[in-house]
Amino acid sequence: MPTKTFIEAIREGIREEMQRDDSVIVLGEDVGKKGGVFLATDGLFEEFGEERVIDTPLSESQIVGTSIGAAVNGLRPVAEIQFADFIFPAFNQLLSEAARMRYRSNNTFGVPMTVRAPYGGGVHGALYHSQSVEAFFTHIPGLKVVIPSTPYDAKGLLRSAIRNDDPVLFFEHKKMYRSVRGEVPAGEYTVPLARAQVTRPGTQLTVVAYGLMAHYALEAADHAGEDGLSVEVVDLRTLRPLDKETVLESVRKTGKCLIVYEDNRFGGYGAEIAAIIAEEAFDYLDGPVTRIAGPDVPGVPYNHVLEDWFMVNPEKILDGIRQLAAY
Amino acid sequence: MAVGHRTESGTSTRRAHAGGLGAAVGLTDEQLIEMYRMVALARAVDERMWVLNRAGRIPFVISGQGHEGAQVAITWALKKDHDWVAPFYRSIATAMTFGMSARDILTAQYATANDPSSGGRQMPGHYGHAEHNLLSVSSPVATQILHAVGIALAAKIRKTGQVAMTFMGEGSSNQGDVHEGLNFAAIHKLPFVLVIENNGYAISVPVSKELALPDVADRASGYGIPGVVVDGADVLGCYQASKEAVARARAGDGPTLIEAKVTRLTGHSSDDQQTKYRPAEELEAERTRDPLPKFREQLAAAGVLDDELIARIDAENKAVVDDATDYAEKEPDPDPANALMHVFAEGVEGEF
Structure with missing residues (x-):
């Protein structure tokens, strides 16, 4: 079985979902030509074009808020928050909007959106590039929170997250991006959410x-x-x-x-x-x-x-x- | 798809006559009458809500009185059941113009199990209706602008030809999401319209303490988009501004900011006493800015409405509101056994 790094598995998961489903788009800061600051979206701009791989202004609330709207109107956005530490300007959109949309509308609206963000320390990132933010979000009913540890799980869980009909926060430990390598099968597979x-x-x-x-x-x-x-x-x-x-x-x-x-x-x-x-x-x-x-x-x-x-x-x-x- | 506004009790029999008041904005007399009917109906529904609140039947009211002319006219320019609206808590007339019935609005006041906005989960004023592309709204203000911008983004990518419009007060316009949303919508020339209903107050704070500019619309130039100020009591002027903004959006020329100067005829909500912070003379003067009598007089002067028709519309609207009240009174409360439902698409969280 071929082995891949953690970041390669994530990139492959996004790319294959975009190939499979035209409604999947990527948006975030530097996700276009640069391919993301960690290169999670490297090559997607060239393959899918600027309409589906959108470089956004530095405005995290907008990244999440417009993803919510796009999800309501038929897309499956995969938003990238450049560092989990910078997700807090979007906290209101995640807590008050994405998490509550289905419940507050009595199941008449849903938000099929994935928000990816690198988290974690050990990379000389100091106070604002090292934070673990999961506890803020696991507290909120209506949000799903995924933190994979292997390339196999990262790809399979990311595919499940993108296909899920509810908002999923997908946190990736940035120290693992290139230091963790593992087997990732070539064919299509998913790893179900909510399974330890x-x-x-x-x-x-x-x-x-x-x-x-x-x-x-x-x-x-x-x-x-x-x-x-x-x-x-x-x-x-x-x-x-x-x-x-x-x-x-x-x-x-x-x-x-x-x-x-x-x-x-x-x-x-x-x-x-x-x-x-x-x-x-x-x-x-x-x-x-x-x-x-x-x-x-x-x-x-x-x-x-x-x-x-x-x-x-x-x-x-x-x-x-x-x-x-x-x- | 035609604008096609459903009436609560049949359509008027009055025929359009050529060259009338509406011709300049492309509306027939029949459409003007339906527009008037909607303004008056939204007012009648709103007034009933206050009666029910003061009678102890419903715990809370947040009102759109004074905003109805602008709301009906601006919403009228959209294609119903095709375009999208992200409303705010005063959007009773917008919601009704876009497809919600008086029953839909009244069941929200009673928070019944079949309330289409939320099944009794949200406070009244948080209108939404999936079948009409009217997005569910929350209470933190201005968040909905980003949803409307995202809807417009999806419309552009999916090439649906839809326009997304959002509404909010001038108080809400000071939130950061408004900046982020306008900036993004302008960059991508999205089919989006922002409507600011400026009633001069954010609860008790007057506009002089909210804005350093006279008009919110002045901010549009900072995003490179048109900003238009309209008199919210000038129904046809509001319609014309909206029609142009919607056409511009649909043509791919990008967003517009419309600011309608309206008046707030009631307190902020049923829990607010506005005489504490607004002088009596100001409140008295504001009554002259009420769009309902102004529109009625305008249509009567043009021969579109006469006393008989006005009386008939009033009677028909009263019947619609009575029916909606009786209906909502009898509808059951939600069952707590279902209160865990719909956290996720799968249903109850613990089940998977």
């Missing part, structure tokens, strides 16, 4: 993670295995709607759960996972549900020593595994 995956079976402890942290969790779990600990890793892939059952099934089996996320710890997405486990798997627990997450500072600092201090890494996860295992 056990990426490493184990019996003594569950680690729940997503995005880059799903890789780091696997690394940490391998090291733990060298110590004789059997760690299971669950890669959520879709954060909302959440595949609760896969998480609960794993925790009921292992009795211990460590949740890993790169975002600030307080009120982060992992807090919801912890609450669900406490409510629905309490009787199976042999230890507290614990978290390894980013520190509670307003952003990732720039200096490499400070950035390393901020970032969750396999060593920190391994520490968390050992502490919980020893409980």
Whole structure:
């Protein structure tokens, strides 16, 4: 099977959906001739023309708001927000408009729109090019939130997102764009939304993670295995709607759960996972549900020593595994 | 497709006569009468809403009184069930001109299960109707401009020949989305029209504290598009401005900003007492800017309407509003068992 980088898989997913369906358009800042600042849309302008690959002004609310309107009138926009850190001017359009359109119109209007955005730290991006923003959006009923970790999943989930009849936020960890490579089959396939995956079976402890942290969790779990600990890793892939059952099934089996996320710890997405486990798997627990997450500072600092201090890494996860295992 | 305005109780039998008042703007007398009927009907529906509110039957009203002439005339220039409208909370007359019935408006006031705008989920004033290309609207103001611009973008890409029009007050025009939307629409020469209904107040804040310019339309030049100011009580002037803007949009020549100077005859909403911040003399003077009597007198002076026809239209409109009220009164509330539905296309979130 051919292998591709994470960004190649994403680009191929967009291109093939555009080939398959004329109603798919791409819009965002620098997505045209430049092909996006990370080259996620490289070559699409040449292949599909300026009408379907639209360079927008620097106006994120407009990127999302016009995507909503275009979606209402028969298109399937794939909007790119250049960095997830810059999505907040569009927050009102996502929260008040895209997320609520179907509910508030009693199912008479829908917004089949995908909003892609690179997120995450570890790339010397400092406070405003490193942020994890998923918790703001997973809180909102009416939005789907996807964070893939492998090229295979990225392509398959992106295709599902574009074909979905509701707004999907598709966050891509930018550190993975070129550092992660994996098998991607040539033919058409999709990966369903709202399905988590056990990426490493184990019996003594569950680690729940997503995005880059799903890789780091696997690394940490391998090291733990060298110590004789059997760690299971669950890669959520879709954060909302959440595949609760896969998480609960794993925790009921292992009795211990460590949740890993790169975002600030307080009120982060992992807090919801912890609450669900406490409510629905309490009787199976042999230890507290614990978290390894980013520190509670307003952003990732720039200096490499400070950035390393901020970032969750396999060593920190391994520490968390050992502490919980020893409980 | 013809403009084709449905009436609530049959069409008038009066024949058009050549060379009349409407000829200059391309309307027959029959169309002028239907336009008048719609202005008067929207007013009658609006007045009924206040009666029902003060009688304790419905909890909230947000009104379009004073805006109806501009709304009917401007909306009239669109192709119904083909073009698109993204309305705002005062768009009762726009919504009705674009296809919603008095029953549709009244069921929204009662928030019934079959309210076509939202099935009882939204406050009244948030009109929408998918069958008529009337987009559902929210409460944060001006967000809808971007939706209308996106609709126009899709119309251009799909080559549907549609025009998208959005409406908002001059207060809303200060939001950033208006800048972002006009800029994008102008760059791509989208088939889009922005209508500002300037009634001089953003709730209690007078226009002098909202704008440093006398006219919102002056801002159009900053986007390289035409900006037109019309008297909102001059129904035919509003129609003419809209007709030109729609033709321009449909021809691929890009957007237009129309600013209609209207008057707000009521408080901001049923929860507002505008005598607290508007002097009595001003309120009295504003009554002379009411488009309904002005349009009626204009049509009567031109021989298009006479007392008999005016009385008949009033009686027919009253019957339509009575019917709509009785209908909405009897319609059931939504069932909480369905309140989890339609978060997503698949239905309830937990089911997949």
